[in-house]
Amino acid sequence: MRFESSDVDSVQSTWRQFVPSAQLQSVDPLRFHFDWHSSDLDGVAFVRYDLDAQVRSLAAPDGQLLVCRVDAPHARSWTDSRDLDATRPWITDGRPVRASWDREAQVRALVFDHRAAETTLRRITGDDSLVLRSTSLSPRSAAHARRWELAFARLEEQLAAELTPALRAARGRDALIATVAAFDSTFDEALLRVAQRRAAPSTVRRALAYIDENAHLPITVDDVAAACFISTRGLHYAFRRALDTTPAAALRRARLAGAHAELSRGTTTPIADIARRWGFSHPSRFAAAYRRAYGSAPSDARRVAA
Structure with a gap:
């Protein structure tokens, strides 16, 4: 028309x-x-x-x-x-x-x-x-x-x-x-779930499990690689090939999910403290990453929970 x-x-x-x-x-x-x-x-x-x-x-x-x-x-x-x-x-x-x-x-x-x-x-x-x-x-x-x-x-x-x-x-x-x-x-x-279920090699599955279990700790990508008995470079390659992402992105996503879950429970803990607990030392960077992931500010999750 x-x-x-x-x-x-x-x-x-x-x-x-x-x-x-x-x-x-x-x-x-x-x-x-x-x-x-x-x-x-x-x-x-x-x-x-x-x-x-x-x-x-x-x-x-x-x-x-x-x-x-x-x-x-x-x-x-x-x-x-x-x-x-x-x-x-x-x-x-x-x-x-x-x-x-x-x-x-x-x-x-x-x-x-x-x-x-x-x-x-x-x-x-x-x-x-x-x-x-x-x-x-x-x-x-x-x-x-x-x-x-x-x-x-x-x-x-x-x-x-x-x-x-x-x-x-x-x-x-x-x-x-x-x-x-x-x-x-x-x-x-959804792509990540399907890739984990159907295509990801055992190294990547172990890495994702390690990240999920330890995202609240100050671990690095090097720690994830060591836990999987693979070099950091090898781990990057495995993630790119299987999931078209990086171990750092997977770790950041897990930490954001943990912070989001904590905020959604209505805790009164300051947002900056929650951010630090989940590995984000700069509150402004945490807020920006959170907004990119969830389309709203961290404080919005707390208001919804309340």
């Missing part, structure tokens, strides 16, 4: 066909021009539009997974608790995200049906217990953000041609894979 318009109501009603919660707020109707391009794939909507206006917007998808990038001078994206990096895409499966800009902007978005995406990823992992949830609003890194934008650009090029239903379904699946590769989600955990 393609169209241009200068009518705010028609633009908002179009956007709500894809994200029912979407709102355009504080729009200047005298400077409003909208150029829309969208396409339906199998379980995912491709959306790109150029919007010349002073805009404040809100999206809080229900039953959807929304990935969005606003490319505009002085653009800002934020949640109720923090600002997001406006130079990168963001993702949400329900958490409200706001954006604002005051000049021309190009907005690029993929809107996935949550249930369909979950079904696809269950087939990929072979894990029928997978519950798809985004665990961070921001991409894993600047490089991952660039890869997602390149994948979006390739998809746009492909959609310029007439595609058969089978190819449209394949492109939708490609878009989903590009998205879960760029952002942290429970898909990663």
Whole structure:
């Protein structure tokens, strides 16, 4: 679908066909021009539009997974608790995200049906217990953000041609894979579980067991390697080959999980003390790592437990 318009109501009603919660707020109707391009794939909507206006917007998808990038001078994206990096895409499966800009902007978005995406990823992992949830609003890194934008650009090029239903379904699946590769989600955990169950060699299984049992202690990757009777370099290679991750990342994930479990029990112990107990000597770094893993601040877990 393609169209241009200068009518705010028609633009908002179009956007709500894809994200029912979407709102355009504080729009200047005298400077409003909208150029829309969208396409339906199998379980995912491709959306790109150029919007010349002073805009404040809100999206809080229900039953959807929304990935969005606003490319505009002085653009800002934020949640109720923090600002997001406006130079990168963001993702949400329900958490409200706001954006604002005051000049021309190009907005690029993929809107996935949550249930369909979950079904696809269950087939990929072979894990029928997978519950798809985004665990961070921001991409894993600047490089991952660039890869997602390149994948979006390739998809746009492909959609310029007439595609058969089978190819449209394949492109939708490609878009989903590009998205879960760029952002942290429970898909990663499912892959790790499957890898441990089916593919990981005994050395890696022993290392993971040692990490789980000793994450609360001041162990290092060298200690993990020694416990498995392998060199540190050999352990790195085994993890990369079996799980496409590192022993350090597995240790950090286990420690974050331990801190998260402790916070979720509603303990009154200061967060900085909990962080130190789980191997994080800098509270700010712990908070940043926790937010990347769970999509919220450590204090939020304590409030939920209370």
